[in-house]
Amino acid sequence: MGTVSILDGLKRKLVADSVASGRRADGRALDEMRELVVETGVVPKAEGSARVRLGRTEVVTGVKVNPDRPFPDTGDRGTFICTAEIPPLAHPDAEAGPPSEAVIELARVVDRGIRESHMLDMSQLVIKRDVSVVGVFTDNAVMDDGGNLFDACSYASVAAILSCKLPVWEMAEDAPRLVEGQRRDPPITTVPVSVTMGRIGNHIVVDPSLEEWMCLDARLTITTNSEGNICALQKGGREGFTPEQLNSCAETAISVGARVRPKLEAARRAG
C-alpha cells in the first residue's frame, strides 16, 4: 500500500473559493478545457498511435491490430479491447504492480465510450464469420497525471484509432494470412468525445486539473457521438448530482464535445 497525496487545507480552500467566484485557480472559466494538443504517429511500430497533452496531463496511446478468435456469441463482429496503465513515473502515488481500482475504472470508461458510440463498425472487421475476426487493441500509457485522465485517455485512444491503418488478412486453409502491402482505413462511423465534469460545492467544472480533482465532491463523464447524442456515462465520487445539475452537465458535454471533436478528427487526416 503506497502513500496517497493529501491536498493541504489552504489549497483546498483556494480551489473551492476560486470555483465559487466563477474563475478557477488556473484562470479558466468553469466550462473551459485546458489546452489540448493531439499528435499522431508517435509509435512507429503500432498500427495507429497518438500522444495527447491536456494541460499538464500527458498520455501516449498505441493501437495494435491482430487476427483474433471471435467471441462465441458475436462471430459476425471484430473485437475491441481497451486498456490503461499508470506507471510510477506518472504520479507519486502511482505504484507498479497489478492495476488499482482507479486504473481499471479508467480503462473501462474509455472502452465504454468508444464501444457504445459504435465508433468502429465491428461488422466490417470479420475475416471469416465465426472463425477469425480482426481484434483492435488500444493501450493507453499515462506519462504524466495532471488530472482528468478519463478525457485525456479517451482523446488519445480515439485519435490513435482514427489515425490507424488496418492490415488486411485473407483466409488460407482455415487460418488468416496477412496480405502483404495492403492497408485500409478503419471503418469509422462516428467520433466519440468524452467530457468529464466535477462538482465542487454547487459548481460544475469541466476538465478538472489535478488539484481540483482532489477536491471533487462528485464527478461525471459523459461521452457524446458526432450527432451530439449521449452514448456513455460514468458517475464517480462519494456524493451526487441534482437532476438540474445532470441536465446542465449533459448540455455542457454536448457543447464542449462539439468544440473538441474537430481536433480529434484532424488525426484522421494526419493519419
Place this chain on the structure above:
Amino acid sequence: MPRTVMPGDTITREARRAGDNVLLDGDTLVSTAVGIVNVSDDTVSVIPLSGKYMPRADDLVVGMVISHTSQAWELDINAPYVGFLLATDVFGRDFASHADELTSKLALGDLVAARVANFDRTRDPLITIDDRDLGKIDSGELVKMAPGKVSSLIGRQGSMIQAIETATDAAVTIGQNGWAAVSCESADGLLRAKRAIGVIDQWAYSPGLMDRVKSALGHGGG
C-alpha cells in the same frame, strides 16, 4: 563564492570535525551530498541543495496533518520521519481520548506552524504547538522549497524575508523544513511573494540573488 561539492568529493584534510553530510575517511573529510561547504568553528558540514528535511530540536517547521490516532496527530514535515503532535498539546491537560475528537481541532490536510520539541533519530520527532505564534495556519498558501535553501530565504538577520514582506505586504511563516505559508491581502502581492520564493529556491547561493529577487518583486502580472 561558496564551494559546491558532489558526493565523494574531498572537502579538506585539515583536522576538523565532520558535521552534517560529511564523513571522515582516514584523515580526509568527504562530502556525502550535493551541496555547499559550510565551515563554522571547527566543524565542516555540507548544506544539501535538495532532499528531505532532517529534524532538529527547536526548529520551527510547517507541517500538514496526514493522519491521527486517538492520542496524537501525524504530521508530514517534509522529513523522512512523521512528526507527532500530541493531543494534550492542543486540548490541554484535561484531554481524554474517549471524549475529545481530534478532528474537531485539526483535520486531515490542515497546516500548522509548529516547533520540533525533540528528536534523536531513534524515535519519530515530537512536535509542539504550545508556544506563541504557533498553531493552525488559517489563511494563505503553502509554498515549498528545498530545506537547505531556507537560510537564503531568511537572509542575513532576516534581510531577505523582510525585503519580500515589505515589497508585497505579505506575511510569510517559514519552516526550517522548506515549507512556508504565505498570506497576503492582495492577489498580486501573493503572486509576487511566491515568485520571489521560487527565485530563491532556484538561485540560492548564486551571485546576484538579491537582484533577481528584486526583479521578481518588481512588478505584478506576468
